[in-house]
Amino acid sequence: MSGKWTGVWIGLLAGAAALLLLHGAVFASGSAYIGNSEIGSAAEPAQRFRSTANNLYTAVVNGDRSGSYYELVKLAKLAGDRGLRSHGYSAGWAAVDKSLSDAKAALSAGTEPDRLLEAASRLRLAADSLAGGREALWLQYEPLLKEDxxxxxxxxxxxxxxxxxxxxxxxxxxxxxxxxxxxxxxxxxxxxxxxxxxxxxxxxxxxxxxxxxxxxxxxxxxxxxxxxxxxxxxxxxxxEGRNVAEPAVAPPASPIMPGGWMLYTLVPLIAAVLGYAGWSNYRGGQHGVRVHPAKGEPPSHNGVARK
CATH class of the missing domain: 1.20.120 (Four Helix Bundle (Hemerythrin (Met), subunit A))
Structure with missing residues (x-):
C-alpha cells in the first residue's frame, strides 16, 4: 500500500472513529438527562421527605422548638406531593397525616414532649420506609417485637x-x-x-x-x-409485588449506551490499518524513513546515503 493511500485510509478511519465517539457522547448526555428527569424526579421527593423527617426527629430530640416547627411545616408540605403519595398504600399515608397532626398538636401544647417524640419517631420511620429498601429502619423491629x-x-x-x-x-x-x-x-x-x-x-x-x-x-x-x-x-x-429489598422509589439507573457492535467492529479495523501503515514505513529504513542511495553507490548501514 503506497504512502498516499495509507494516509487516505488513516484519515477516513480517524474521521469514522471521531463520529462514533461524538455519537456516544451525545447519547450519553441525552440518556443522563432522561434518566434524571424521569426516574430522578420520582426519587428526589422521597429523599427530601426522608431527610426532612430525620431533621424533625433530630430537632425534637435536641429540644429545639423553633427547629421542630420549621421542619414539621416543611414535612407537611412535602407529604402533600401527589407524586410522592402515589408510592405506598393509602392507609399508610392516612397514618402519616395523623402523625403530622399529633406532632403539631403536641408542639403547640408545649407540655407533651413524649407525645411529640413518638410522633416524630413514627414520621421518621414512615419516611424512611419509602426509600430504605432492605435497610429500612422499621424492619429492624422484627426481633424486638418477638422479644417483647x-x-x-x-x-x-x-x-x-x-x-x-x-x-x-x-x-x-x-x-x-x-x-x-x-x-x-x-x-x-x-x-x-x-x-x-x-x-x-x-x-x-x-x-x-x-x-x-x-x-x-x-x-x-x-x-x-x-x-x-x-x-x-x-x-x-x-x-405492586415489590420485594422488601427494593425501595418504593428507586434512584436513577446508569444509562446504557447503544452502538457497542460499532466499537467492536471499527476498533480492530482501525488498529489493523494503523499497524500495517507502521510496518510498511518501518520496512523502508530505521526511524520509519526510507532513504534511497545515490545511483551507483551502496547505502550505508544506518539508512543514510553517503555523499
Missing amino acids: ARQVAIAWTTSGSLAKSAAAARLATLERHWEVIEPAALLSRDPLQAEAMREAVAYSGKLLKASGDPQSAWIIQSFRSVSETADTLFRAEGP
Whole structure:
C-alpha cells in the first residue's frame, strides 16, 4: 500500500472513529438527562421527605422548638406531593397525616414532649420506609417485637401474684414498639397484613385481661400469634409485588449506551490499518524513513546515503 493511500485510509478511519465517539457522547448526555428527569424526579421527593423527617426527629430530640416547627411545616408540605403519595398504600399515608397532626398538636401544647417524640419517631420511620429498601429502619423491629412477646410470656408465668401486672408492663412496651412502626408498615405492606399484626398485639392484651389465673395454653397462643404474624409482615412483598429489598422509589439507573457492535467492529479495523501503515514505513529504513542511495553507490548501514 503506497504512502498516499495509507494516509487516505488513516484519515477516513480517524474521521469514522471521531463520529462514533461524538455519537456516544451525545447519547450519553441525552440518556443522563432522561434518566434524571424521569426516574430522578420520582426519587428526589422521597429523599427530601426522608431527610426532612430525620431533621424533625433530630430537632425534637435536641429540644429545639423553633427547629421542630420549621421542619414539621416543611414535612407537611412535602407529604402533600401527589407524586410522592402515589408510592405506598393509602392507609399508610392516612397514618402519616395523623402523625403530622399529633406532632403539631403536641408542639403547640408545649407540655407533651413524649407525645411529640413518638410522633416524630413514627414520621421518621414512615419516611424512611419509602426509600430504605432492605435497610429500612422499621424492619429492624422484627426481633424486638418477638422479644417483647416472649418477655410478656415470661412475666406472665414467673412473677407469682404480680404476674398480670408484670406482664401488662411488658405488653405496654410491645404496644409502643408496634405503634411507632405502624405507619411505616401500612405504607410498605398490604394493609391487611399490618391489621393482622395490630390484632395479634391486641389479642395478647385480651388474653391478659381475661379473668382467672393465666393458663399455659393462653400464654403459648399469645406468643405464637405475635411471632407468626411478624414473620408474615416483615417478609411480605410491598406495593405492586415489590420485594422488601427494593425501595418504593428507586434512584436513577446508569444509562446504557447503544452502538457497542460499532466499537467492536471499527476498533480492530482501525488498529489493523494503523499497524500495517507502521510496518510498511518501518520496512523502508530505521526511524520509519526510507532513504534511497545515490545511483551507483551502496547505502550505508544506518539508512543514510553517503555523499
